[in-house]
Each structure stands twice: as structure tokens, then as C-alpha cells.
Amino acid sequence: MSKEKNVIKISETDASEPRKTEGELLRCENIDKLFSGVQVLFSADFSMNYGEVHALMGENGAGKSTLIKIVTGVYHKDGGQLFIDGEPVEVDSPIDARALGIAVIYQELSLIPDLTVMENIYLGQELTKGGMRQKKRMRGRTLDLIKKYDLNLNPDAPVEVLSMADRQMVEVLKALSQDAKLVIMDEPTSSLSASEAEHLFKTIEGLKSKGVGIIYVTHRLEEVYRIADRLTVMRNGEVVGTLTKEEINPKTVTTMMIGREIKTERQGRAPRNEEMKLEVSGLSYGDLLKDVNFTAYGGEILGIGGLVGSGRTELVHCIYGIKKPKTGKITLNGKPVSRSVIKNINDGFGLVPEDRRQEGFNPIQTIEKNICIASYDVLAKVLGLVGAKKERIWAETAMEDYDIRPRDRNFFVENMSGGNQQKVVLARWLARKPRVLILDEPTVGVDVGVRAELYRFMRESAAKGSIIIMVSSDLFELVQISDRILVIHDGKFFEEFEGDKATQQSILLASSGEHTEEGVAL
């Protein structure tokens, strides 16, 4: 922090000094990046002007964040050149980036809730005179900034009372107070409600009119229409192309993002078991889910697609009983599903959570304990005493069945690779022969080999008649594995696809609220 202080000076006249507001702001030429010999960026080109909102899109792993991190000095590029105002520059560290006027607004906000807006803005760079804070001067400076960018903020309000959108505004203001001319926003709306997002867009327009350049990273196509002047799409580390506002349309964008679709052989599906069915009707949760209706059947893998933050996780948590829906009915074979996780587990439910490390496994416990934790209702006898042999056999059988490595029940799960950790979490439920198994992003951080095994276990379990519900952001996985896919948009299921008809592009379009030929509108 002390180093930063030396570099970044609050401009004494930032409210009045005429600044450059036209022309080229940033240009990246032929940027290459390798991670331990593997190329992740291939000669990427990108440029933007003052007063422009430039959207950046691409699937996960397309190279967006790598490019952003090179611009902000977090990573070092392995080739190419950056230009600011047409001058070649070297950005070796985040401190350099800030000195050059590049600021990033991260998803996890870095504000201190107990301090006021003004104090947060000047945190670490307080204006002082003889060791005393010059509160009046800082306050006046803050008010000038607020007025200049036409923001609706009270400099004396503690940050904790502000909405998420306002907090982002404070972050932006903090960047501007340090003379930022390029503001990078990484998925800024993911934690905002619709009205808050609208508020943010207005602010972005205001900044734009004052000549600030904005790189806007997003997954949401509708936001791109709403605010972007240009859109650059990346795929597999390459810049596929840049579209002007007029050229942006869903079809083009999704084609650019997905590329040529490779259809591989689908695994055969078991016949649908109509007698085993999970019905959800009229389910709503907070502001996220409005009216969700669907039926899942035994024997099939039901995929649930949609953008991150669209309420998929909340939906499955409601079904599982961890979260309480506002309204709605959930029944399994006509019997209402309990609101208690413990009862649901006894009833044959299981959930592989999205955040494996936080919610999935107990890191400082052994494989055995991690597999058995959900099954002590079966393993414990009188007085809650657990038979050591029974427990061992239960764990060893599961480890054998699901090929967990190392094959050592006393191995600590925190020492395992991601794929094997996920196998442990999955085995915990599969060992119980669940009737309803819900998997939330089951293959994040799992290598390709283990992925195939996970798919096989899911398929086998379905073949035995279980209901498998898989939430995934991986379009390829969704299309390849699911027998049926439901896509959430705007708090409801928007379209339904039969597994063999779905394409990655159609799912992406449906996620963004565009009807497709392949799917059936709901």
C-alpha cells in the first residue's frame, strides 16, 4: 500500500481540468500469453476509444480475464504491445496500471462497510496537513466528483447502508478520484437486481458522456444491446472479431462464441421411468425465481441451463430443502417434499453442491468419513454407536465402485486432486442409491478423464431409475449429457430442449432470452 501512495496522486484539480475525451484510448496488438508452456492467448488485438463502452464476451476459458489481467498488470504478456493514447507503454504491475489511469471494479468489492463514502474513496490516500486529515477538503473534492459524474451519492453515508449498485458506484468514484480514464467492469450486474442494474447503466452512460472509456465484461447479451458501443468476442484465446452496435445480433454473437459445433456420439439413454417423478409447480424464491414449473422423471438426466446468477443454484437448493421457497409446491411421486434436508436425505435425495471446497467436503477429514457422513442413519446402531467395520466396508465399497484414488480410506480429502474430491462427494450420495440426485456444476475444476467417469456414474445411476438433475454452465456438457434441458431466463424456465436436438448456440440464445427453432418455448 505504501508503494502505491508514492505513485498515485490525487489530482488537485480533477473536477475542472480539461481532459482528453476523444480518440484512441487503449490498443492491444498481438498479445500472446503462455502458462507453463501452454498458449492461452493467441496474438489478441483489442482497441477502444475515449467515451466508449466496449463489451467483451466469450465462454469460460475464452481468454477474457487473461487479457484483462494483462492490461491491468496482474499478468505479464509474452508478446505484443500495449498502447495508451497511441504511446507504447509497459504495464508491469497493478500499480503501473493505476498510474496510467486504468482501474478495475471487481465483483468482490473492496470497500469497508463501516466507513463513509468519502472515507472509502480517500482510504489510503487521505489528504493531510501536518498529520491531520483535511476532512473539509476531501468532502468538497468528493462532492465535486459526484456532481461532475452526476451520481446520486451522499459522501457522508456509511457504505453499509448502500445498495450493491451504489457500492459499485463508490468503487467507480474511487477509481475516478485517482484520475482513471479507463474503467474495467467484470460482470458488474451479477450481484445486482434488475432495477439496480438499470441504475448502473445510467451511471455508465454518464461516465461515457464525460469521456471515460469502459471495458464491460459480461455473459449477458441483453446488457450488451443495452449499453455497448462495440463488442469484441473471444474464443479459445483468440479474438474472433469486433462488432459495432449495428452489427450486434444474437445469432451472430452466439455463432462467434461457440464456433463450429462438434457433435459427438451421445450415450444411449435409459427409458424414462414415468412412475418416479419430481414435480415442481409455481415455485418462487426472492426476486430471483418467479414461477418455476417442471417435472423430472426417473431414468433421465435433466439438464438445467441458464446464466450464472439466474437462480439455478437457488432452485435446486429449494428442492433439496436447504433454502425455503417463497411459494410453490414440490412433490416426489405425489408426496410433498419436506423442507428439512435431513428428512429429504432419508427420502433419497442427494446434492453435489456447486462450491465443492466450501460446501462439498470436509477437508481435514478422511475419505472414509467424507463418504459415510450422509449415511450414519444406516451405519449407526443403538445409542448412535457406529460399527467401525460396517463403516469401513461402506467406504471401501464406494471407493471401489467409483474408483477413488488413492485407494486409502484414511487419506485426507484436502490432499486429493479436484477430480477425486468430486468423486468422494458424488460417492457419498451414490452409495446410498439415491432416488433424486442433484448435481450443481459437477465438473468445475475436474480434469477431462475424471469428467468422463463422473458422466458414466450419473448415467448408470439414471439407468437404475434415479432422477438426475444437473445444473451446468458448461454448454458442451449440458448438450452432450442431458436427455432433456430446461433453460432459465428471467426467473422462469424459458425453453425446453430434447437432448438430441439441443445445440450449444441454441441454449446460449435461450439463456439470453431469445427463442430458438430447436427448443420449445415454455
Place this chain on the structure above:
Amino acid sequence: MKKGKTSRILAVLLAVLMVGVFGLGMAACEKESTDADKGATSDEDTGITRPDSFAGKDILTEDTTIWYITLSTAGVTNRMAKLAFDYVIKYYPNIKLVMQDAQYNPEQQVTFLNEALTQGVDAVMIEAMDPGATQGPVEALEAAGIPVITINLNTFATHSLHIQGNDYYSGKEAADVLAAATDGKGVAVSVDGPQQQAETNRMCVGFQEQLAEKYPGIEFKENVYTDNWDAAVAQTNMATLIQKYPDITMVYCASDDLANGVVSAVKAAGKQDQIKVYGSMGMPDALKRIQEGTQFGTYFSDNYIEMSTALYQALYFIQNGISMKTMNYPATPLLDQPTTPVTKDNVDLIIETSHWKEADPDAWK
């Protein structure tokens, strides 16, 4: 599975080793203790008679250890005690005197008493904080022939000697002095020490009973307890009392530390002329306050003499092998100290003749 086994075997081995070591030690010591029994005098006489001279130990030539278990080693009284002890043992190069700090914790005192028996010290002096808790260990010490001398705070166990500044009567004396100064009229309160020591600290009881008995013109209002003899707590307590009874004219305090807090509270309320503060023990700063006139009086119980007497008695007991084991007293012998009331009239004389100037030279600069 192999790994689990190795560690388990190792753990079991270590556990067996531990138990074995303990067992061996115990076997060895069982023998030791019987040897010791043989050496002890098997005195069948149960009457209170003086045993043969030098049935005990030659403290001039043999190594001798005496423990003094205090409530707390902080404070000027302990410096005074040390002064007194140094004076007594200066002719006995083989005597080691250890002061143990119980930090106002009765359990800690019990630990020290047990420890004294384990180490086989020659005599123990103690301010017994809890009379019940100290009973068992003191009995055990006495039964093993180790004399225990309690100082000011007594224990339930019958033991070799209890020595005290005359607590109960000094309270009565305070009532007399205060009544004489106020013509037997006024409103009184008392500030006592910790509640759990009220039983052995009967100064405030003496004060109250004397007032009730002899001075109907003085109305006694309330007695308050003070945790840890803390002056700051006493100050708060007194401030509350002044608010409750604005017409207080006299306060009796169970120690001069408490009186210190009480004087501050009286000063803060601006009632120096109305309220007479009377303390106990005659500590240096109290004597100074009496000189200045902020405190009305205190009683002086010569700590130096009390401590040196206790230690002299301990030496005598050790030399002559006196303990409950040999003497079998029906009740604990009691040694009361006389007390002297101190007011402005005689304070200078007391300061000159007491040992406070040596024990606490800083206080008189």
C-alpha cells in the same frame, strides 16, 4: 491400514511405558515413606505437655525450609513481612524462607499446602483464605509433624498456632474512638473486605456490635463488601453509600487500602468536614493521610512484630518438634496482638517507632 497399526502400536507402547514409570515410582516411594515413619518419634503422650528439648531439629546446622503462603505478594505489608523475616533469620544461615503467592485463590493455597507436604518443608505459615478448603491439607501437614501457623485468617483445622491482630476488638475500639470524637451522635456505615473472608475478618462485626450495644445515638446504616480488598472498588462503593445516605458522619473500613478509596470518594463528594474515615492496620499511606488530616484515624497493629513473632514461633516449633502430631491440642492455641488507636494526636510517634520507614522508604520522601 499398515500405517494406522504402526502408530497405534507406538502409542500403546508409550502408554504402557508411562504407566510403568508411574508404578515404579510409587513402589519406590511406598518404601521411602515407611522408612520415614520409623525415624519419627512415637510419642504416646496425648496431654499438652512440653516434649523433650531438641526433640526436633538443630536449625543452626541443618537445612531448614519454611513457607509463607500469602494471599498476594503485592503490597507494602509483604515488604514489612520480609523485613521482619530477614531480621529473625539473620543468625540462621541454613534457613530458607519461601514466600508463595496464592493470588487470592483458595485452590492455589491448597495446592501450595499439598506441595509443602510433598517437599517435606519444616514449617508453614499461611493466611488461610478459605477456612474449609484449607482444613484437610493443614490437618495432613500437622499429622505429618509439620507445624502450621495461621496469620490473621484462620482455618477450620486444629493446628499449632493462630496469631492475629485483634480484629474483632479493634472494631469495637474504632467505635469507641469515633463515638468519643462525635459525642456519641451521628450516622455510620462500614466498608468490609471480600464477602468470602467476612467470617475470619470480624472487624466490621465488632464495630457494628459495639455501636448497637453502647452508642444508641449513632445510627448504623449499612455494611458493604469489597472484592480483592480493592481501593478502587471501595471508592465506588463509598460513592454509592454517600448518595444513599447523604447524612453519613463516620465510616469504618476493614483495611487502610479500603480507607484510601473511601477517602477519595469523600473528597469527591466534598464532604471532608462531615465524614470521619477510620481505617485498620496503620499502613504508611494511612498514617500520612492522618498527618494531612484527610483520614480521621486507624488502629495500628504492628505487622513487623506479628510477622517476627510468627516466625520465631515457627523456629521454636521446629527446634522442639512441636506440631499436632506431638502435642495433640484440643483446640488451636491463639495469640492475640494488642492494637493502638491512631489519630492526629499520636501519629507522629507511631511513624517514628514503627518499621514502616524501613519497609517503605519511598512513602516518606
Place this chain on the structure above:
Amino acid sequence: MRIKSQSIRRLVAVGLVLALVVIFAITTPTFFGARNISILLKDSAYLGLVACGMAFPMIGGGIDLSVGGIVCAVGIISVHLSYDFGLSGYAIIFIATLAGAAFGLLNGIIVAKVGLTEFVATLASGFLFLGLGRALVFKDAGGRAVTRAVSSESYLSFGKNPLWENGWYLITFVWIVVAVGLYIVLKKTKFGLYTYAIGSNDKAAKMSGVDTTKIKIIGFIISGACAGLAAFLVTANLTSSPAALGDGYEFKAIAACVVGGIMLGGGKGDTINALLGALFMTIILNGIYKFGLDSTFVYIIQGLIILLATAFDSQFAKFAAKRRLKEQRLSDITPASAS
């Protein structure tokens, strides 16, 4: 050959205890006496019992700062039951344990149902219990506090005298039985395994269908019950209940757990660790007294022990992390033997 890191930590604790015994046995003439050993084991027993109970909230990722207050309140209640109502010691030992459990239940309800953090909730309830204990102290007609000694044979049989001459006290056996019993509860029952799970990862346990609230409450009940039992045994040894009873027990118990190898933060350790920790803490004090050092050193040495133990744990964690990396690499390379 690979030994679990927990076992290594256990061996270190046992080794430390043994090393201390050997050092003190050699350097002091009176340490290794039957009487001293039996008193040492008796003194470790109170602290050890409280520490064994404390192990449950600690393994569950929490803490219980109210045990000192529970010891104070239950201690005075026990003496009242014997002195005023003439109940037999055998009845009182159950009542004391139940009373402690009831206090623990109260803690559990405050923490789990009202949703206060464990630190604050048990700190506050500890003061409440302490106040209750002070309020119940025996008083004479004039309202002055007095000490009442217990005289009931059955009561005193638990702590006043050893079972045989210069031998062990019943307290020590009660402690060992409780420690082993609770070890079995921790390692062999559903509840115990769930306790590790919530200490290791609260959220994951919840997702796996563990009623975390219930497990936490039971943990506090066990902690309270152990403190209640310890309170009874302390008063049986002291034959009375001083108002200062239980002072600082909570921190001594936490220190014993930490030194024994139960980590603050949860998920690791067991009651045997607590037992060893209590033994270690008592032995070192007992040994220090033998050297005739000023008792102010006791604080310094206690502080140093805790510092060293936690420093060891953090260094050990680093070492374990290195080993873990190696293991992970191995686990990914070596194919499973069976397939």
C-alpha cells in the same frame, strides 16, 4: 511407512509428558514420590475433566468460556445440597452433572437458537453463572458470607482421601473413565463423527444432512456436564466451596486443549489430547514448585508453554502441507492397486 499427522501430534504430546516426568524425576528429589504423583493426578483431574468437556465445543469449531462460571455455580449448589438437605454424595454427583448439563443446554440455546457467536454468548453466560454462584454463597444471620464444610462421608469419599494410603484418588479414576468414555463417543458414535464434520466444514456438513444446531447444542451440554462433574469433585476435595471457585478454569482448560493438540478452529483432536494437555500443564506447575521458584514465574512459564505449543502446531501445519503436496502428486500418479 506413513503415520497420520494427528498421530504424530499425539505422540509429541505423550513424549512431552514423559520428558517432563523424567526431567523432574531426575532434577528434584520429591517429584517422583507416590504422594506427589497421586496429588498431581488428582490436580490434573479437575482441569482435565473440564478440558475433556471443552474438547467438544472446540472440535466442533467453537469455544465455551462459561465453564468457569459453571464450576462456581454447581460447586456451591453441591455443597448446599449436602449441607442443607443432607443428600448423599452419590445423589449429588448426578445432580451436579445434570445441573452442569442444564447450564450447557442454556449456552447451546443462546448460541444455536438466538444466533449469538459462541465467544460472546458463553462469555456472558459465564458471568451469569458466576453471579449465580456468588449469590448462593452461604451467609450467616447478618447476611455475611461464611464457609460451610461438607461432612457427608459419601460426598468426601470422592476427593478428600486417597483410595489407599498414598494412593490415587477416586477423582482420578472418574476423570480417566470420563475421558475414555467421551473418546468413544467422539470416535464411535454418529454424534461424535458429526462433531468433527461441523468443526471441519460447517456448511458441507449441513449440506450432507447434519443437524448442525443439534450437534452444537449437545456439544455445549457435554461441556457443561463435565464442568458440573468437575465442580462436584473439586468441592469434595476442598470440603467446601469458596466463592472464588472456578476462577480462570475456562482459560486453563482451553490452554490444556491447545497444548494437548486440539486446534482452535475445530475438526481435530480428541479427549485423549485434552487429557494429555491437562496432565502436561499440571506436571509443569508441580515441577516448577519443586524448584522453589517465585510463583510469579508460573504465569510466565504457562504463557511460554502455550506459545510454544501453538508455534509448534503452526510449524507442524507447514510441514504437513509440504507432505500433503507430495502425497497429492503421488496420489495422482500412482494408479489404484485394485484396478
